[in-house]
Amino acid sequence: MRTVFIVFVKEVLDNLRDRRTLGTALIMGPIFGPVLFAFVINLSLERSLEDAERTLELPVIGRELAPNLVLYLKSQNIDAVDGPADRAAAINAVKTGEHDVVLLIPDTFGKQLADTVPATIELVSDQADTDADRIARRTHRALQAYNRELAALRLYARGVSPTVLRPLNIDEVDVSTPSGRSAMLLGMMSYFFIFATLMGGMYLAIDATAGERERGSLEPLLSLPVTRDQLILGKIGATCIFMALSLALSLVSFHIALKFMPLEQLGMTPNFGPGVVLVAFLLFAPFILLGAAVMTLVASFTKSYREAQTWLSVVLIAPTMPILIVSLLTLRPKMEFMFVPSLSQHLLLVDMVKNEPVNNLHVAISVASTLFFGALLTWICARLYRREGLLG
Amino acid sequence: MIKVEGIHKSFGKVHAVRGVSFNAPDGKITGLLGPNGAGKSTTLRVLYTVLKPDAGSAHIDGVDVVSEALRARRRIGALPHGSGLYPHLTARENIAYFAHLCGLDRSEVDERVDEIIKLLEIEDFAERRTKGFSQGQRTKVSLARALVHDPQNVLLDEPSNGLDVMATRSLRRLILKLKDSGRCVLFSSHVMQEVAALCDNICIIANGQVAIDDSIDGIRKRTGCDDLEDAFVHAIRMVGNE
Numbered sequence: 264m265r266t267v268f269i270v271f272v273k274e275v276l277d278n279l280r281d282r283r284t285l286g287t288a289l290i291m292g293p294i295f296g297p298v299l300f301a302f303v304i305n306l307s308l309e310r311s312l313e314d315a316e317r318t319l320e321l322p323v324i325g326r327e328l329a330p331n332l333v334l335y336l337k338s339q340n341i342d343a344v345d346g347p348a349d350r351a352a353a354i355n356a357v358k359t360g361e362h363d364v365v366l367l368i369p370d371t372f373g374k375q376l377a378d379t380v381p382a383t384i385e386l387v388s389d390q391a392d393t394d395a396d397r398i399a400r401r402t403h404r405a406l407q408a409y410n411r412e413l414a415a416l417r418l419y420a421r422g423v424s425p426t427v428l429r430p431l432n433i434d435e436v437d438v439s440t441p442s443g444r445s446a447m448l449l450g451m452m453s454y455f456f457i458f459a460t461l462m463g464g465m466y467l468a469i470d471a472t473a474g475e476r477e478r479g480s481l482e483p484l485l486s487l488p489v490t491r492d493q494l495i496l497g498k499i500g501a502t503c504i505f506m507a508l509s510l511a512l513s514l515v516s517f518h519i520a521l522k523f524m525p526l527e528q529l530g531m532t533p534n535f536g537p538g539v540v541l542v543a544f545l546l547f548a549p550f551i552l553l554g555a556a557v558m559t560l561v562a563s564f565t566k567s568y569r570e571a572q573t574w575l576s577v578v579l580i581a582p583t584m585p586i587l588i589v590s591l592l593t594l595r596p597k598m599e600f601m602f603v604p605s606l607s608q609h610l611l612l613v614d615m616v617k618n619e620p621v622n623n624l625h626v627a628i629s630v631a632s633t634l635f636f637g638a639l640l641t642w643i644c645a646r647l648y649r650r651e652g653l654l655g
Numbered sequence: 656m657i658k659v660e661g662i663h664k665s666f667g668k669v670h671a672v673r674g675v676s677f678n679a680p681d682g683k684i685t686g687l688l689g690p691n692g693a694g695k696s697t698t699l700r701v702l703y704t705v706l707k708p709d710a711g712s713a714h715i716d717g718v719d720v721v722s723e724a725l726r727a728r729r730r731i732g733a734l735p736h737g738s739g740l741y742p743h744l745t746a747r748e749n750i751a752y753f754a755h756l757c758g759l760d761r762s763e764v765d766e767r768v769d770e771i772i773k774l775l776e777i778e779d780f781a782e783r784r785t786k787g788f789s790q791g792q793r794t795k796v797s798l799a800r801a802l803v804h805d806p807q808n809v810l811l812d813e814p815s816n817g818l819d820v821m822a823t824r825s826l827r828r829l830i831l832k833l834k835d836s837g838r839c840v841l842f843s844s845h846v847m848q849e850v851a852a853l854c855d856n857i858c859i860i861a862n863g864q865v866a867i868d869d870s871i872d873g874i875r876k877r878t879g880c881d882d883l884e885d886a887f888v889h890a891i892r893m894v895g896n897e
Contacts, residue, residue: 269755273744280743280784281790479739483800486703487756488728651706 266489270497274467275504284466288505292462293512296455297520303451304524321402322346324353325368329384332368332409339405350385354528357387363395364388364402379417400506452616456513456547457582461554465575466504467560471498472653473571482654495559495648499641502555510547514540534618542615547608549630552637554582559644563653585609601628604636656681656839657702657808662711664697671697673863674711679774679841679856681807684834686854687843690891694863695843696736699812702841703733717807729757732806736813738797746777746796749785750803757804772798773793774832776825799830811842814850815849827853843875851883866890 278284317340324346326333333343346365347353353365360467367385375382386406388399466474475481484494518540521533561578565571582605589606596610607629614621647653657679664672672694675852679685687695698705702713713720715727740749747768754764772781775795780788785796794814802809811830815823830853832839844850850857851871858868867874867890870884880886 266756266758269752273741273752276748277741277743478742479735479737480741482700482705482735483733483738483753483797484756485705486728486731486733488725488758490725490757560897653706654700 266493267497267500267547270489270494271500271504272468274498274501278467278470278501278505281466284505288463288466288509289512292459292497292509293516296452296459296513297516300452300455301520301524304526313532318342319398321364321366322342322353322356322362323366323368324349325372328368328370328372333424333600335409335412336405339408341402341405343561353387357389357395360389360392360395363392363398376408452517453612454583454586455517456510456543456612457550457554457605457608458579459513459559460506460510460547460551461579461582464506464551464555465558465572465579467498467502467505468555469497469562469568469571469575471502471559472563472648473565473568476654477568485654491648492645495645496641499552499555499559499644502559503551506551506555507548510551514544533616535616539615544587546611546626546629549633549637550604550608553604553633556637556640556644560640560647563644563647595626596622598625598628602623602632604629604633607632656716657685657704657841658714658717659698660712662693662698662701662708662713664701664706664708671863672701672708675860675863675865676711677858677865677868679808679839682834682837683855684830684840684853686850686857687841687860688847688850688887689756689843689845689860691845693860695845695860696812698711698860699733699810699843700735701843703731703735703810704728705735708885726796729804730806731808731810732801732804733810734794734797734801734812734814736816738793738801740788740793740796740800743784745782745784746788746799747772747781747794749796750799754798754803759804759893767803767805771803773803775799775829790817791819794818794822794826798826802833806838808839809841813843813845815844815846823849847884847887861889861891861894864894866894 292425319341321336321341321343322345323333323343326343326345336343342419346367347356347362349451350367353367356362357365365387367387368577369383369385372382372384384406386399386402389395411428414428417443418425418428470483475484485491518537521535526533549559558575558578561574565574584608585603586609589600589610594600596614600610601607607625611621611629659678660676661674661713662672662676663670663674675694675698677685687698697706701708702715702720704727707721715730718727718730719863720727740746741752744752750771751764751768754768755761759767772778775798777792777795777799780792782783786795788796794817798811798814815826818826830840831833831844834855854871856868856870857874859866859874867877869877874886874890875881878886878889880889
């Protein structure tokens with residue numbers, strides 16, 4: 264035990280003095296997540312605000328034929344401007360992307376309206392183009408509203424209450440809480456935490472085998488009167504400490520960053536206070552051992568530092584796979600998922616952020632299963648550290 | 656005292672060591688001499704227990720290097736070929752790390768590290784981080800690291816590689832000091848003159864086998880060559896012709 268501690272202390276000291284290790288553990292991992300996250304949030308915020316607030320310029324053919332409609336659109340923040348020359352030109356303009364949407368008012372419009380027969384107007388758009396489609400739908404909504412208003416006026420004129428046209432009154436009750444809406448977007452937080460955790464220990468994991476070998480310090484080390492198990496345990500221990508540090512910093516930096524993000528405007532209030540941060544740390548902590556063991560294991564098969572770096576970047580992606588699959592299929596947390604490391608942490612974190620009750624049995628399974636895999640891989644690492652081929 | 660009996664070691668199809676036997680007594684310097692790739696390093700690696708022999712046995716002060724590897728390691732100080740240091744640690748920290756790992760008491764470590772720093776004349780750069788050290792400085796620190804627990808048996812794999820004249824001289828002085836204090840020194844080299852200048856016994860290895868194991872005079876006699884270099888070439892041919 265004393266030997267393990269000596270190795271541990273030396274590795275920690277050694278790596279605290281290494282700018283690259285320190286940079287990835289203390290800066291890269293913790294900063295990367297919040298920055299990327301803030302970027303995505305701001306992007307989606309901009310888009311949603313854009314829709315309601317920005318004045319839409321709508322090219323209209325035959326503007327002069329429907330002055331009241333144009334006035335109504337104006338009240339809906341849609342400015343009618345002169346459109347292309349004719350229908351063919353309009354279709355062409357939409358096809359080429361010159362205009363997103365063109366409204367076409369035929370010469371017959373005024374007469375049909377006066378005769379109270381359905382007055383035809385045409386809305387030209389490309390529905391395959393999502394951006395244009397949003398504008399088309401906004402225009403369509405405005406036209407529908409104008410349609411209802413005209414209908415109501417006509418019924419009034421005939422002494423009929425417009426409510427006869429509304430046999431149903433549909434009230435939508437949205438049960439999603441503001442915290443719940445955050446979960447979708449905040450679901451990607453868990454990956455940032457896993458990423459930061461792994462990054463924190465990456466260079467230490469490489470150093471334990473490939474690094475020591477490349478530097479020529481492995482052979483003298485192995486000729487000392489200590490067992491290789493003691494060496495590898497000390498090294499994995501040091502790797503874990505750096506990973507824990509990186510995880511803690513990343514959680515705290517997220518906690519701080521969320522305060523500065525205008526999430527309320529998106530109707531989100533993530534539940535990520537100091538208490539949740541602490542619980543999240545404890546929840547992700549078992550993953551540290553597993554991550555350290557996996558990285559050390561992968562690095563031990565490589566011939567050089569560079570090769571180890573290449574392989575470990577693959578390891579950084581691996582934990583996203585289960586998260587990605589479950590997110591795509593929008594599966595609810597189930598008992599079976601709790602046996603899968605990284606996935607179980609993700610699902611439990613999402614529940615916490617949504618401010619939903621967390622199933623204690625699920626937590627227990629997640630912790631036990633992740634620790635089990637961590638211990639198993641550590642054992643395999645130690646076995647591999649004993650083989651002769653380690654010297655390369 | 657080191658005793659090697661008929662060790663074999665293969666790496667895949669390469670039969671690197673084919674039945675090497677020799678003795679290296681206390682208070683003597685024994686040289687493993689041979690061309691590159693002769694099996695010197697592999698033999699030494701078996702002795703400092705990072706490799707297990709396929710056949711044969713080796714004992715350090717009577718301790719078997721395979722069945723009692725940990726006990727054997729306590730009795731040796733090894734300088735593997737191309738030993739590296741931890742660049743972010745100072746020379747002193749590098750040495751102290753090994754001292755701690757060798758099981759020295761905390762109080763003992765400082766004292767012993769000071770001693771070895773003095774012995775190897777590395778006071779001037781002991782407090783500096785080893786990043787950017789010259790080859791000579793690195794070898795000295797590696798050697799200090801290997802000797803810090805005061806081992807009875809010292810194994811040096813090509814220690815003079817890349818050293819300048821001054822550094823080689825101080826290395827030689829140190830090896831002679833170790834001999835005078837009754838240590839068993841075993842070192843490998845491919846440089847004839849170096850081995851001739853230091854060794855009491857020379858074991859010439861070629862092609863994974865021992866060509867000759869004798870004193871310098873004995874080798875001269877047996878090969879019939881007065882010049883040591885000729886004797887060396889002659890001995891290597893003897894194995895090659897088999």
